[in-house]
Amino acid sequence: MKISVTVDGERLGAVAGQTVAGLLMSRGRVSWRTTSRTGRPRGLFCGIGVCFDCLVTVNGLSDVRACQRRVADGDVVETGAVDER
Amino acid sequence: MESSDVVIVGAGIVGAAVARRLALGGFRVTVLDRGASAGGTSSSGEGNLLVSDKGPGAELDLAVLSGRRWAEFAAELPAELGPGFPDIEFEAKGGLVVATTATGADALLAFADTQRSAGVDARPVTAAEAAELEPDLTPRVAAAVFYPDDAQVQPSVATEALLASARRHGARLRQGVTVLGGVVSGGRLVGVDTTAGRFGAEHTVVAAGPWSAEVAGNFGVRLPVLPRRGTVVVTTRMPRRIRHKVYDADYVGAVESELAALQTSSVVESTAAGTVLIGSSRERRGFDERIEAAVVGELAAKALILFPFLADVPVMRAYGGFRPFVPDHLPVIGPDPRLPGLWHATGHEGAGIGLSVGTAELIGALMTGVEPEIPAAPFAVTRESLRKVTTG
Amino acid sequence: MSVDVLVIGAGPAGLAAARAARRAGARVVLLDSSDVLGGQFWRQPLAGGSDADIRALQHKWDRFVALRRVLTDDPDCEIVTGAQVWAVDRRDDAPPVVHALVGPADGGDRRRRVFVPRALVLATGAHERTLPFPGWDLPGVYTAGAAQAMAKGEGVAVGKRVLVAGTGPFLLPVAASLLHVGATVVGVVEASSWRRIARGWVPRPHELRPKDLMSKSAELGGYVRALAARRVPYRTGAAVLAAHGDSRVTAVTVARIADDWTPRQGTEQRVEADAVCVSHGFVPRTEIAISAGCALAADGSVRVDEEQRTSVPGVYAAGEITGIGGADLALAEGEAAGRAAAGRAGGAAEVARHRAFADRMHSAHGIRPGWKAWVGDDTIVCRCEEVTAGQLRTVLAATETRGLRSLKLSSRAGLGICQGRICGRNVEDLLPDAPLDPGRTANRPIVVPVRLGEIAAPPVEREV
Secondary structure (H helix, E strand, C coil), rough: CEEEEEHHHHHHHHECCEEHHHHHHHCCCCCCCCCCCCCEECCCCCCCCCCCCEEEEECCCCEEEEECCCCCCCCCCEEEHHHCC | CCEEEEEEEEHHHHHHHHHHHHHHCCCCCEEEECCCCCCCCHHCCCECCCCCCCCCHHHHHHHHHHHHHHHHHHHHHHHCCCCCCCCCEECCCCCCEECHHHHHHHHHHHHHHHHHHHCCEEEEEHHHHHHHCCCCCCCCCCCCCECCCCEEECCCHHHHHHHHHHHHHHCCCCCCHHHHHEEEEEEEEEEEEEEEEEEEEEEECCCCCCHHHHHHHHCCCCCCEEEEEEECCCCCCCCCCCCCCCEEEEEHHHHHCCCCCEEEEEEECCCCCCCCEEEEECCCCCCCCCHHHHHHHHHHHHHHCCCCCHHHCEEEEEEEEEEECCCCCEEEEEEEECCEEEEEECCCHHHHHHHHHHHHHHHHHHHCCCCCCCCCCCHCCCCHHHHHHHHH | CCCEEEEEEECHHHHHHHHHHHCCCCCCCEEEECCCCCCCCCCCCCCCHHHHHHHHHHHHHHHHHHHHHHHHHCCCCCECCCEEEEEEEEEEEEEEEEEEEEEECCCCCCCCEEECCCCEEEEECCCCCCCCCCCCCCEEEEEEHHHHHHHHCCCCCCCCCCCCCCCCCHHHHHHHHHHHHCCEEEEEEECCCCHHHHHHHHHCCCHCCHHHHHHHHHHHHHHHHHHHHHCEEECCCCCEEEEEEECCCCCEEEEEECCCCCCCCCCCEEECCCCEEEECCECCCCHHHHHHCCEEECCCECCCCCEECCCCEEEEEEEEHHCCCCCHHHHHHHHHHHHHHCCCCCCCHHHHHHHHHHHHHHHHHCCCHHHHHCCCCCCEEEEECCEEEEHHHHHHHCCCCHHHHHHHHHHHCCCCCCCCCCCCHHHHHHHHHHHHHHCHCCCCCCCCCHHHHHHCCCEEECCC
């Protein structure tokens, strides 16, 4: 089933059941956050919800693991450094 | 046999502060700990340096003295320990005590009055002023008092800093060494037997926090220090939205309570790293380490009363520790006349981080025969309010 | 519904435990944090996968389908997916009370459920251990498990030119999965030498049942053929010593290493790659077990007896949390644990035979101390708090503490949002002296971050 998700203001088509990380990586993104201390880029690392490197903001809630959260129709995903907003 | 002038049992913040003070005073000091430095109570609290929770009396005097010493120490430290040493994160950020009910408001304002009469800077603020101090604070403020002298340190680093400073002045630290018993000669404690052999000393200072009763027991002395459980939860990092230490007015009541059952009240503050610490529960349940969901949940609920925005913030860590609890809520500081050579520096409950450096001042003065800056008698182990539990 | 046996984790061990407990007549609740059953081993897209994908990516799939069918058709087995256990309350001489939030991962509005089971089976699995090396925090460096999860669960290749490195048989299926989803695998680099691998696997073949040996050999042989057909070079006795790039990986340095994993000077080669997938073994996920009060073995896994009993009455453990041994062992342990949790005995001998296999794997592929020579002063050790090995050493020298807790609080290594899951073991290994409070990095009473608003309200249901 095709659904629609907004990522950083851009409307994207997605497949129901895809994780946020799956969606971002299928579109070629390898990093979507910068670290709070030195501003280094980060994206997926462990892929199973353990390392918390891949955090995104979903529907206004920060610190959501992109590799664990499945997209739902109408979700608003924001990437970037949570603690620099 | 190794020998020193002073053996200190316990490498937590109190032992570290006493070691530094005595080493600076020319004593040869050895600090023993059965575990690692800063491994117990000192690394399981918030790092409070508070006057706001103390009513007039001896503990407040000690807190005021300690506050001055902390400011000096924080200023001296970077030069003394060098740039490689981690920051103790001393911050004189001030505390804001908030009552959200009419009853709480009356009690808070009355308490602040008594504190002011004792010289504490306790400033009642309006709801609008409170909102200016803390923009994300609940609008339901019935009364609020601002205490500019409340401050904070990172307690584990502060302990290590005091120990490092003590070492620079000649003190020695032995970790992983357990005290097994006292060496008594001519009715006087002249050293300790340990898992690493005998350590001779003219003075032995028990600074073992909630384990002090056990250590004193090894010397045949009864010491009424019991563990009181405290739990703190920590959020993930976020942009700083909480600027001061913020407490609900129940905190004062919980500290002074004698009840064994669980009590919680909020102490909410940001750390230098960007996390928010939420404390603190108090429960008397022996050395039981488990952390329960109900306690975490109640801490969360109380924190949301003060800062509703925290509802969406993740909590990532909970840690608990044991505070050294004394039935009359005063630390035990000074020589023990029941066994000459034995000293105590313990029983500070949840205030040991703040009171450690003042405690060290008292011990330093008493050991060198100098008049202390504040009276030491209220902290004596022989005081009337402990008579029932120290005799017999 | 009353809960006779609560099973946490729906990978091979948890599924087998749930079925065995049901066969023994117990009413079962099975929890998993994912939205689909199968765990990491049988990770699959939410909507299922094509037959071709399943044939290429899955192993023992029929076993899974059978387990899933039996359990989902069973009215006395409640399966709760999307159930994140966030805390357990230890009780005296009884299994703990288990607190879960049910709903979208890390979502703010999940349903709170509390279980008071008569018996508890922990089957929480393992996560990868990745040793640090310069550049390992660059985007494009993944755990091998991440590459596997993206391939199996999302049909996505983590890179176009991918190097797979580390140690253990797990590298092979990961490389095969990458090939299946369209990546070019530029090489598989195994740290152990052939000599050590042979020494680990070959002795005492009589300890292994021919059936197991055949099954394992066929599985690994299949991967090796798949790699050979695609001309993927397989090297042993070598390791990735650095990843290079500005904002993402563009190349890696591979070098020969000695038996103790110390790099051999002058053997460095630069390999162009846009992704590198690394695995150095697995760490049991023991948060819940530790909070429940279960005793651990020296290697950090949960200690169990021959019927999978932990040190806590009524609490059983199965699968990777009792020691890393793969899916066959997990299935056997789960079976034994489920049966024992439901009050039946028998199953120990089966488990013992499988464990012989796990021991061999450890001796052939266990981490060797020479890796510390890969780590420079400016290599990040703690990814969350960005603490380097040099900072760790400086803090240690300054404080002279022998305690992990103090070191953690002074250096901030392990204090970040992953709570030391990634760096904990590595930090412990980097210390010159064994800490006086070992294992402290594994103690996490909050199993996973949860929002304050989700836990502030008292739970609505308590299921006994």
